Amino acid sequence: MLTLTSAIKAYIEDHAVSAYPHECCGVLIGRLEGTVRTALEAARTGNLNTERAHDRFTLDPKDYMRIDLEARKRGLDIIGIYHSHPDHPAQPSATDLAAAWEGYSYVIVAVNKGKPGDFHSFELVNGEFHPEELRC
Numbered sequence: 606m607l608t609l610t611s612a613i614k615a616y617i618e619d620h621a622v623s624a625y626p627h628e629c630c631g632v633l634i635g636r637l638e639g640t641v642r643t644a645l646e647a648a649r650t651g652n653l654n655t656e657r658a659h660d661r662f663t664l665d666p667k668d669y670m671r672i673d674l675e676a677r678k679r680g681l682d683i684i685g686i687y688h689s690h691p692d693h694p695a696q697p698s699a700t701d702l703a704a705a706w707e708g709y710s711y712v713i714v715a716v717n718k719g720k721p722g723d724f725h726s727f728e729l730v731n732g733e734f735h736p737e738e739l740r741c
Contacts, residue, residue: 606640606642606656606738606739606740607633607641607642607643607684607710607712607726607737607738607740608641608740608741609635609643609705609712609740609741610644610741611649611741612671613633613644613647615707617631617712617714618714618724619712620649620689621645621689621716622720622721622723623691624652624689624691625693625716625719626691627658627659627691628652628658628661628691629649629657629660629662629688629689630649630650630651630662630687630688631650632669632683632685632686632687633647633684633685633686633712634646634647634648634676634681635647635681635682635684636640636681637682637702642685643685644655644685644710645681646667647687648731650664650665650669650672650674651664652664652665653665661700661704662688676723683709684709685709685711685712685726686709686710686712686713687712688713688714689713689714689715690716690732691716692716692718694715694723695713695714695722695724695725697727698718700735701739702733704734705729706729707729709729710726710727710728710737712724712726713725726738726739
C-alpha cells in the first residue's frame, strides 16, 4: 500500500500538466514500514528521453542519486517513482515494465488534453505489475 497526502498528489499532477504533452518523471521520498510505503514528499527529476518524450521517460540518474543522498541524510528513502501518460491511460506499459525494479511504488497519472486524469499506483511482484492500494 502507498499513502501520500493530497498535497503530494497535487504536486505530481501539477508536474504532469506542466510537462504536457511530454511525460514527466520524479520520485517519492518517505518511509517503508512493513508493506506500507508512506510518501512524505515528491521530487522532480529530469526526463532524458528527448526522442520520444511524448510517450517515454528516462529518469535522470544524476537527479536520482542526488535526491537519494539528500533523503538518506534525513533518514528517508526513495520509495517510489512517478510519471505521466499524456493522452494515454494511467496503466503501466511494456516499456514501464522493462525499466521497473521490485520494491518501489509506481505512480502513473494520466494527462488528458492538458488536464490531470486517473491517478494509480502499481507495484512490481515477480516480474508483473499489480495495482497497489493508494490512500491520499
